[in-house]
Amino acid sequence: MEAFAEVDWFPLWLSLRVATLATVVTTVVGVAGAYALARTHFPGRGLVEALASLPIVLPPTVLGYYLLVLIGRDSPIGQAWEALTGSPLVFTWQAAVLAAAVASLPFCLRTARAAFTAVDTRYEEAARVAGLPEWRIAVTVTLPLAARGVIAGITLAFARALGDFGTTVMVAGNVPGRTQTMPIAVFDRVQAFDYASAGVLAGVLAAVAIVVLLVVRRLERSTL
Amino acid sequence: MSASDPHERTHVAPETLTLALHHRVGAFRLDVDVAVPPGLAVLFGPSGAGKSLTLRLVAGLDAPVRGRITLGDTVLVDTDRGHFLAPQQRRLGVVFQEHRLLPHRTALANVALAVREGDRAARREAAHALLEQVDAAELAGRRPAALSGGQRQRVALARALAGRPRLLLLDEPFSALDQPVRRRLRGLVRDLVDAAGVPAVFVTHDRAEALALADHVVRAEHGAITRVATGDDAAALLDEP
Structure with a gap:
């Protein structure tokens, strides 16, 4: 198990932290949004739903490009962040959280909406x-009755957030020890011909993905 | 009783339910024009006559295309004035054809959710008392899936009473149950209405059930609800063509 000893585990911890925070954001926005889409009528509902699903069909790099435009140093959001914290938002782990949240939102939103x-x-x-x-009624009736589907959606969103590559690399870059998440580290290790480390990291990600799918399958099959 | 005569008006019971409305759902047209006196009123008629729809309009689950519904001095809906009282504000108790108890809550919790006053402990205590009233105290800890059809409707009845309703609406609540259970629950409804002094509208298409329960009969015929009768006339109205 030499390969394990030589692996830099920072990307794993960063990925877990980024994916967890992104999932919190996705859960709040996704579950509330799904409830609104399923139970209220407002003008432009179809448009909102289509926009929220866009991250599924857009190439991750394209999604990342638009995010970069949205939060870049010249954008209002980027400037507000810089005024508040003193440093740019792009190429930070916080930007990685945003990228993972946006990329994973539709998975939570669509599953919860169906539920x-x-x-x-x-x-x-x-x-x-x-x-x-x-x-x-929303909290004590609708949410508990939809709980399985909602949890399945959150679980899927977590897996998607953990695995995001293209969107994250566009807005957070590939800074080892700062913004290099697991999927980026796999790419980075392969580029450096360090297949042993790449193999270990890839294995961990694959294992997480399989566990998530098993959990989701269980949630969706069992009935209340 | 003429409502235009101020002397007569004092004799009108305060919780009379009056409906004067027109409603449409797809091709189905419903016209209702009745004043239902307090007591146990049976809304009687064949399936598809608009009985359930009428209850939904009273409960505020649907809004009529046009018209007015009042309970005592309270205007529940008046389309001319753009007035619609939310179902939450109407203080009605409804027992549906299906129990509609929350599957993830116990019988007690289902009843406690509908108790409007008091803190958590007080609401649970009130729910206990209500379950006792419907002879279902021993079912408090069970979830709906572990109850029989008759037990579920007992719990649903307790829930309907939990908000101290001004009016009970029962939409063929026992139609899925077998005869002996049905008779017992019918007796329970009679006792509860008498004990609580709360008026009730009981929907049924079963003549025997109507005869057993009715203080008043309201006749529903395909899309038209206009005839009401009390006492001996009530029985006669059941058999009118």
Whole structure:
């Protein structure tokens, strides 16, 4: 197990931290957005849904390019960040969190939306006539009934966030010890002909992906 | 009783339910024009006559195309004035045809959710008392999946009473149950309505059930609900063509 000893594990810890924070962002935005899409009607709903799904079909580098434009040093967001923290947002691990969050959002949003849509509205009606305010119905009725699908969506989003390469490398770069996440490290090791390290890192990522798929399968198959 | 005569008006019971509305769902048209006196009113008619739809309009789960529904002095909906009282604000207890109890909550928690006053402990205590009232105290810790059909409707009945409703709406609540259970639950509804003094509208297409329960009969015929009768006239109205 020589290969394990020589591997630089920083990318693993960075990836876990980035993916976890990105998943928190995705969960808040994705679950709230999915609820709004499934249970409310507002003008432009179809457009919002299409836009939110864009990261699935866009090449990750293209998505990264637009993010770079959005948060670059010349953009309002980039300048606001710089005014607040004193340093640019691009090419930091925080930018990697943003990239992973945007890239993984549609996975959480679409799965959770399908789960909310599948909830029988008759339960919500019963709660409504019983006097529960709409926000309590969302929390005590709709969310628990959609829980499995919502958790499956969050799990998928975590896996996607952990595996993001193209979007992250565009906005956070490949700075060893600072923004080099696992997938980027795999690419980096292969470029350096260090196949042993690449193999170990790739194996860890593959194992995580398989576990996630098993969890999601279990959640989606079992019924309440 | 003429509502235009101020002397007579004092005799009108405060919780009379009046409906004067027109509604459309697809090709189905519903016209309702009745004043339902307090007591146990049976809304009787064949399937597809618009009985359930009428209950939904009273509960506020649907809004009529046009018209007005009042309960006592409270205007529930008045399309002319753009007024629509949210279902949460109507203080009605509804027992649906299907139990609609939350599958992930116990019977007690399902009832406690509908109790409007008090803190958590007080709501649970009230829920216990309600379950006792419907003879289901021993079911408190069970989830709906572990209950029989009759037990579920008992719990649903307790939940409907939990908000101290001004009016109970029961939409063929026992139609899926077998006869002996049905008879017992019918008796329970009668006792609860009498004990709580709460008026009720009970939907059924079963003549025997209507006869057993009705203080008043409201007749529903394909899309038209206009006839109400009380006492001996009620029984007669059941058999009118």
